[in-house]
Amino acid sequence: MDGNSRRNGTTTALVVDDVAADRLAVSALLRGAGHEVVPVATAADALRELGVRLREGTLPDVLLVDVRLPDMNGFELCRRLKAHQVLATLPVVHLSAAGAARDDRRRSLDSGAEACLTVPADPEEIHSVVRAAVRAARLRAEDQALIRRLTLLSETIVTVQAARSLDELVDAAAEGTARLTGLPAVVFVLGPEGELYRGMSPKRIDLALPGRGAHDAVAQLIARLGAGRAVVHRTVVHAPLWPAGFFRPGVEDDARLVLAQGGKAPVCLATPVRDSRPQSPADEAGVARLAQATALAAEPLLMYEVERHVALTLQRSFLPQPDKLPDLPGVDIAVRYEPASQQAEIGGDFYAALRTDDGVLAAVGDVVGHSLDAATVMVEIRHALRAYCVEDSDPAVLAERLDRMLQRYHPEVTATVCLMLVEPDTGRVRIANAGHIPPLVVRGSGGADYAKAHGPLLGLGLAVNRPTPTELFLEPSDRLLVVTDGLIETRGTDLAISMERLRVAVADAPPGVRPLCDMLLDRFGRDREDDVAMLALQLRPGQVRP
CATH class of the missing domain: 3.40.50.2300 (Response regulator)
Incomplete structure (x- = not known):
C-alpha cells in the first residue's frame, strides 16, 4: 500500500x-x-x-x-x-x-x-x-x-548459533541485521583481551574499509558503552564520534547501536541513521533479540578460542621446531606440524626424535580427541617416551609401557603411535605400530610402499595381541616417512583411498627429507579439518657400513 x-x-x-x-x-x-x-x-x-x-x-x-x-x-x-x-x-x-x-x-x-x-x-x-x-x-x-x-529473525538466529567461528558468527549476524532493518550493518564482538571481530552485511564487503585507528576507536567505544549496562542497551552515536567509512566509504554517518552482553564479550550491532524517522518498535525488538542471541553464541566461541590458543601454545612449546631439532648421529630428519584450520579443534598430534644407546628412536602419534585435554595427554606421552627409552629403546617394549601408562592415568584416552628404532650403521629399522598409519618407505631406486607394521591402539590393554616389531633395512638413498591421518583423511573418502594417493605422491617427491615434507604439506595440508604431524628421515651418505 x-x-x-x-x-x-x-x-x-x-x-x-x-x-x-x-x-x-x-x-x-x-x-x-x-x-x-x-x-x-x-x-x-x-x-x-x-x-x-x-x-x-x-x-x-x-x-x-x-x-x-x-x-x-x-x-x-x-x-x-x-x-x-x-x-x-x-x-x-x-x-x-x-x-x-x-x-x-x-x-x-x-x-x-x-x-x-x-x-x-x-x-x-x-x-x-x-x-x-x-x-x-x-x-x-x-x-x-x-x-x-x-521467520527472518528465527532463521538468522539459527545461522548465528550454528557458526563454527567468530568470523562466521559476525558475518551471519551482520547479514541478518541488514535484512531486518533494510540498512547496511556492521557487527562487532569485543574479546576479553580487546581483540575486535567484525562482520559486515554482504553489500558492504567490496567497499573500502576504515583503517586500524578506526577499529581501535570502535573497540574503545564499545567497551565504554557496554560497561555496567543492562543485557541489551540501545544508543545513537553521532558522527564524528563514530568513525567514518563503516557504512559508506569516507562518509561520516550517525550510528544506531544495539549492544548486548552475553558474558565477558560485548556484542554491538550497528546500522546508519539515514533519516529522522525512528525504527519501529517491532524492528527494535527484532534487532535486540538478534543482539542477545549473538552475544550468547559468541561466549562459547570466545572460550574455545582461548582454549585453542592454550592448546596450540602447549603443542608448539613441547614439539621441537623443525630448525631446532637435536643433531642425531647418522640420520637426517625433518619434521612438520600444522594445526587444523581456524574452524577446527586442536588435537593431540606429536612427533619425537631421540638419541638412544641403540640408535635413533623416531615416533609419530596422535591422541584421539580434539581438546586441551588431548594436547595435555600428548605432552605426557612424549615425556614418558623420553624417560622410558633411557632404560630400553626396544619399540615393542616402549609401546607396551605407554599402553600401561594410559590405562592407569588416563583410562578414557586412546592414542595411536608409530615407534621406529633406526640403527644408522646398518640401516636396520625396527617398527612397533599401535593403530597408526604405517610408515612409508620411499625407495631411492623408485617407488614407495607401506611397511607391514600393524597393532592395536594404545590405551586398550591389548599388549598380549601386539605383534612382534616389523624389521626392514634402509639403503642410503631411501627415506622413511610417517604422517598422522590429518594430512590425508577426508570426510566421505575411504582412508585406504587416501593412503594410496599419498603413496603415489611420495613416489615422485623431490630428493631430501625437507623437500619431501614441504611437498606433502603443499599438496595435502591446506585447510585441513585435523592437525597434521609428519616425520621423514634418511641415512646420511656413507653412513651404512657394508
Whole structure:
C-alpha cells in the first residue's frame, strides 16, 4: 500500500468504471470523505496504473471496481490481482447494479473481493465498506510483515548459533541485521583481551574499509558503552564520534547501536541513521533479540578460542621446531606440524626424535580427541617416551609401557603411535605400530610402499595381541616417512583411498627429507579439518657400513 498515505492518515482509492457519470459520482463521494482518488475507465487502464505505481512504490489502498467493464469484467480483473504476489494484498470492492446484485455478490466473493456494493448506495454505507476493507487489508499486511520478520529473525538466529567461528558468527549476524532493518550493518564482538571481530552485511564487503585507528576507536567505544549496562542497551552515536567509512566509504554517518552482553564479550550491532524517522518498535525488538542471541553464541566461541590458543601454545612449546631439532648421529630428519584450520579443534598430534644407546628412536602419534585435554595427554606421552627409552629403546617394549601408562592415568584416552628404532650403521629399522598409519618407505631406486607394521591402539590393554616389531633395512638413498591421518583423511573418502594417493605422491617427491615434507604439506595440508604431524628421515651418505 501507499506508504505516504499511511503516514498522513489518508487512503488512496483507484476507481474503475467505464460510465463517466458513475465514476465521477463515486470519486466525488470519496474525495468528500478525505480520500485521494485515481479514476480510470477500463480494466486495461487499471492494470497499467497499478504497474506504474508498483514500480514507484505508491500502490493505492483500495480498488472500487464496476463489475460490468467493457474490456474485462470486474470479477476477472479481481482474480488477476489476487493471483499476483504483491497486488494480491490490495482490497477490492465491487460495484454492482441492483438488478443483478445477488448473483454478482456471489461471483464477487468467489473472485476474492472483500465486498460487493449495490449502487446506487447510501454514502455512509460506501464509506463504511471502504474503511472496513482498508482496515482489514492493513491488519493482514501487518500480520504478514510480522510473520516475515519473525521467520527472518528465527532463521538468522539459527545461522548465528550454528557458526563454527567468530568470523562466521559476525558475518551471519551482520547479514541478518541488514535484512531486518533494510540498512547496511556492521557487527562487532569485543574479546576479553580487546581483540575486535567484525562482520559486515554482504553489500558492504567490496567497499573500502576504515583503517586500524578506526577499529581501535570502535573497540574503545564499545567497551565504554557496554560497561555496567543492562543485557541489551540501545544508543545513537553521532558522527564524528563514530568513525567514518563503516557504512559508506569516507562518509561520516550517525550510528544506531544495539549492544548486548552475553558474558565477558560485548556484542554491538550497528546500522546508519539515514533519516529522522525512528525504527519501529517491532524492528527494535527484532534487532535486540538478534543482539542477545549473538552475544550468547559468541561466549562459547570466545572460550574455545582461548582454549585453542592454550592448546596450540602447549603443542608448539613441547614439539621441537623443525630448525631446532637435536643433531642425531647418522640420520637426517625433518619434521612438520600444522594445526587444523581456524574452524577446527586442536588435537593431540606429536612427533619425537631421540638419541638412544641403540640408535635413533623416531615416533609419530596422535591422541584421539580434539581438546586441551588431548594436547595435555600428548605432552605426557612424549615425556614418558623420553624417560622410558633411557632404560630400553626396544619399540615393542616402549609401546607396551605407554599402553600401561594410559590405562592407569588416563583410562578414557586412546592414542595411536608409530615407534621406529633406526640403527644408522646398518640401516636396520625396527617398527612397533599401535593403530597408526604405517610408515612409508620411499625407495631411492623408485617407488614407495607401506611397511607391514600393524597393532592395536594404545590405551586398550591389548599388549598380549601386539605383534612382534616389523624389521626392514634402509639403503642410503631411501627415506622413511610417517604422517598422522590429518594430512590425508577426508570426510566421505575411504582412508585406504587416501593412503594410496599419498603413496603415489611420495613416489615422485623431490630428493631430501625437507623437500619431501614441504611437498606433502603443499599438496595435502591446506585447510585441513585435523592437525597434521609428519616425520621423514634418511641415512646420511656413507653412513651404512657394508
